[in-house]
Amino acid sequence: MTSRTEELATSVSENLAKLQDYLKANNLPDLSIEDDVPLQFQFEPDFASPRDAAIIARRELLALLSAVSRFNIASSFPDGHDTATYDELAERCRLPEPEVRRIVRALLPSYIFQEKGNGIVAHTAASKKLARNHLxxxxxxxxxxxxxxxxxxxxxxxxxxxxxxxxxxxxxxxxxxxxxxxxxxxxxxFSKGPGNSPKWLLENYPWGHIGCETIVDVGGSSGEYSIPIAQAYPDLKCIVQELPEVITKASPTLPSDLKERVSFMAHDFFTEQPVKGANVYLLRWVLHDWSDKYAIRILRALVPALESGSKIVLHEHILPEPGEAPTLQERTLRIFDTGMRELTNGKAREVRDWEALLASADPCFKIEKIGTPRGSDLGIIEVEWKS
Structure with missing residues (x-):
């Protein structure tokens, strides 16, 4: 039996072939977004109408989804139930029943909600996501x-x-x-994806040159990075700093053979860093959650603990300049960036943004190296404190 995914892939392939045949038959250039490519094919009757219809349909879909969001329609099902009548939905979201019905039925062709008959509305996977506020x-x-x-x-x-x-x-x-x-x-x-593996940081930062020193893993969660570092470099000690409720759950999971070299410490990274003079302060996937105003506060909280030559290692997304990365990778990173804006006013940052952020936090933060290892989703920003 052919899956829906296979059907869609076949449809895309067939329609792209038709489009390519059309371009060749009419002596038109391949599809391009370059300014110097003629655009007359956009206005040919065989393709203009479907294209325009698709654009209009997409705008209408976004408007409908906005209405679902604004009036909490997807989350207005009776508690514990995946079905509801239009009257029940209308009562819970405080809209007239005809308005609810027209919005929901307009979304049925997009597989957002389904109608079981007799005015019974049921959730789909998409509408459940709306109900959980993911969109x-x-x-x-x-x-x-x-x-x-x-x-x-x-x-x-x-x-x-x-x-x-x-x-x-x-x-x-x-x-x-x-x-x-x-x-x-x-x-x-998400963090366990191949591009987020600890190996990229292990293999692309000279941990072995540190000697018998201490690494402070600021906001280090349950030690997903400190533990592999300690396992790979027996001379290093790691202090994982997190909020108390995280540490309570993480401490019992620490491998017994690392208890002498990996420890957990309750710490709020907006407050002054209590571990003075550590060789490296690691902030892995911390600053993207925060706007520049708060990221600067996190960086400045490190300053009282730093000595000349102290290292700060930031392991974060580094947004590429347009065209520097494959389109799919760049699209994913840009969507992540806007997603952080929607959630917390956080942000992913380009090289210039990282430079500006560190300079604003303190002129003594000096970037030594910045880049993303091939195969990694996260970049490495090596910073030295030069007082």
Missing amino acids: MSALRFTDAMQKWPGSEEPNQTGYNLANGTEDHAFAHMAKFPGRSERFAAAMAL
Whole structure:
């Protein structure tokens, strides 16, 4: 039996072949976005109408999704149920039944909701995601920009508007049993992708030249990076700093043979760094959660502990300049960047952004090297404190 994925792939292939045949038959150039390529094929009747219809349909779909988000239609099903009548939905989201019905039925062809007959609406995988607010923050992204222009506050985002809360996204998630755990699980799964493997940091930073020194893993979660570093370099000691609730869960999972060299310490990275004179302070995937205003605070909190020559290693996304990376990779990184804007007003940063951020935090932060190893999703920014 042919899967839906295979059907879609076949459809794409067949339609691209038809388009290519059309271009050749009419002596038209291949598809391109370059300015000097003639665009007359865009206005040919055989292709203009489908193209325009697709654009209009996409805009209409976004408008409908925005309505679902704004009126909480997807999350208005009775508790514990995946089905509801239009009357039940209307009562819960406080809209007239005809308005709810027209919005939901307009989304049925896009596989968002389904109707079982007799006016019974059922969830689909897509509408369940809407109900869990995975997409609502994106739909309220521009609303947040208009409401709080230029804001760097973590509680003035699309997430806040979508969820009707003044709490920071992570604080808000913590109020709902299971939500923080699901988010953490999703991030853990993302982090375990090949491009996020600890091996890239292990193989592309000279840990072996440090000697018998201490690494402070600031915001190091449960030690996903400190543990492999300690296993690979027996002379190194690692201190993993995290919030108390994280440490409580992480400490018992530490391999017994590392307990003499890997330890956990409760610490809020917005407060002064308590471990003075460590050789390396590692911040792995920390600063992307925060706007420049708060990332600067995190960096400045390190300063009282630093000595001339101290190293700060940032392991983060480094956004490429347009055209520097394969299109799919660049698209993924840019979507991640806007996703952080929607969630916390955080950001992924280009080279110039990293340079500006560190200079703003303190002129004594000097970038020694910056780049992304081939095969890695995260870049390595080697910084030295030069007082």
